Amino acid sequence: MPHLELFQTLAISLALGLLVGLQRQHQNARIAGIRTFPLITLFGTVCALLAQDFGGWILGAGALGTTALLVAANLMQRLDKKVDIGQTTEAALLLMFAVGAYLVTGKTAVCVALGGAVAVLLHLKETLHQAVARLGEKDLHAIMQFVVISLVILPVLPNQAYGPYQVLNPYNIWLMVVLIVGIGLAGYFAYKIFGDKAGTLLGGILGGLISSTATTVSYAKRSKEGVERETNYNLIALVIFIATAISLVRIIVEVAVVAPGTLAIVAPPLATLVLLMAVLIVLGFFFKKENAGRMPEQENPAQLKTALVFGAIYAIVIVATSAAKDHFGNSGLYIVAIISGLTDVDAITLSTSRLMTAETIDQQTGWKVIMIAALSNIAFKGAMVAVLANRALVIRVASLFGLSLVAGLLIVWLWPEGFVLDWFGE
Structure with missing residues (x-):
């Protein structure tokens, strides 16, 4: 052996x-x-x-x-x-x-x-x-559900392509489910350990690992619960923004796991946006007055229903991406990225990464699709804050998200092709 x-x-x-x-x-x-x-x-x-x-x-x-x-x-x-x-x-x-x-x-x-x-x-x-x-009964239940998802269901699925464009591989689809649920579960247990003690930075990091969208909704609703003078909107906006930045780091990790050969192309532009957001986070801490409070209760990410929904979304996105590429070229891919990013940026990230590995999509187009999906997701979370949050929080989040969206669009527009390869060689 x-x-x-x-x-x-x-x-x-x-x-x-x-x-x-x-x-x-x-x-x-x-x-x-x-x-x-x-x-x-x-x-x-x-x-x-x-x-x-x-x-x-x-x-x-x-x-x-x-x-x-x-x-x-x-x-x-x-x-x-x-x-x-x-x-x-x-x-x-x-x-x-x-x-x-x-x-x-x-x-x-x-x-x-x-x-x-x-x-x-x-x-x-x-x-x-x-x-x-x-460990409580709920925590043990989460572990056993992840066992069902990863060790019971995954091994019995056929590792063979089906359906239109031969892109629906049940084993590969569920493997992506295991990856996403695993990341969420790790964040969930970190929250169980640090939740009561989580400050602004840690609260945002854990929220980004579990679900940046859920974190955004929770804190946006929470902003209406307190009296305006007693609520530190700068801190709440910062937690939401940190969770969003971590969701971009999560995208880079997903690409590294699923398609490591594309990382040299995909990671630099995303990392540049994360770096710009990190600068805004550091500046935001200068306006920090007090702790944003305890993190809202997080849901178990290993629910079988959640896994099935993500698997279905991933399958739909990978077929839609292949169809858009076939019928409309690259412009069709960007439309799929915008729509998919509104619901689940992980699905479009994983599907695009696999298609890049299979050389169905070229890498220069692939990273732009992922970036546009991420920007679409940021815009969607901003819209949820606008609907759910106090006006004072909306102004702060809109400023942070607006700067990030502008920076992201400039990166998509101006990023030089082959930039990393020119500097470090193929």
Whole structure:
């Protein structure tokens, strides 16, 4: 087995063990929890690796050893309910036995990394237990929904193109759903950790990771709840603007993941707009008087309904993009970008990135399509603020968004073709 593939196998083994251990720990299982399950899972993986060289009896012996641990734990529980039934030490001993054996015939670096991971896992007992204890039923539900989206649905989807223009690949479409939901879920759990303590900067960053549109709507509505002299509209406008800037950074990350070969063309103009917005954010902090308050409650981004809606939008956008290119050329792509950007800039970003990789769209046109979609999304959020927010907030957001839109349009118009390649070479 190649070195990288071996690490990937062990990483998957650890992740699956942690996943099941998380659920058991949350249910207060006494025999095995957040640490024992990953240790046992890794033990099985190492036994299987050893069996490739020494025969299947090693795997059988490992299974018998694990069974013996469970039998002993249950016997102890029957004899004395006050006894600590934890089997972490026993599982760690079995695993380290297997690591030591594998060290003879396997990769030294793998064994060293595995031994270090076991030591850290044992050391983090209190930290892991406290982290699990802080999880509510809603949080565990979000994790399990993401498991369904990523580990149950994705593997069974056909990896084959269907439909008009042969661009509807169920596996690839759902993979984009997993990517977007994963980013949102990471922001959601960061919000769960920092939400009560989130200041202006962190509140905007978390809002951009979860959903900049939802953050805009939440703060716009909130601006009407307070008395004008008690509401710091500069701070609320800044949170909305930071979330919007982070949504552009998120676009760059999505392109880097989906179409890394196009990043040298797509990232520089987007990064230039982000830099200009960052300058406005820094200037905005000079008018900061007080904290903007607690972040509004964020919704779980791993809802299956949300995933299905995004998947449908992504499929529609990728077909519409291909059709527009076929019938109207580049001008049709820009119209699709404007319309799609009003609803979901992630969908047009991912679809355009994949079409650029497939060379259906040239890269110079592709980055402009993504930029126009992003600008359309900014304009849409500005319109929502105008409808939902207090007049004082509308003025501040309109100033920030207006400058950003003008800068973005100038970048689309004036950005020199091949600028990055001229400086850094192909």
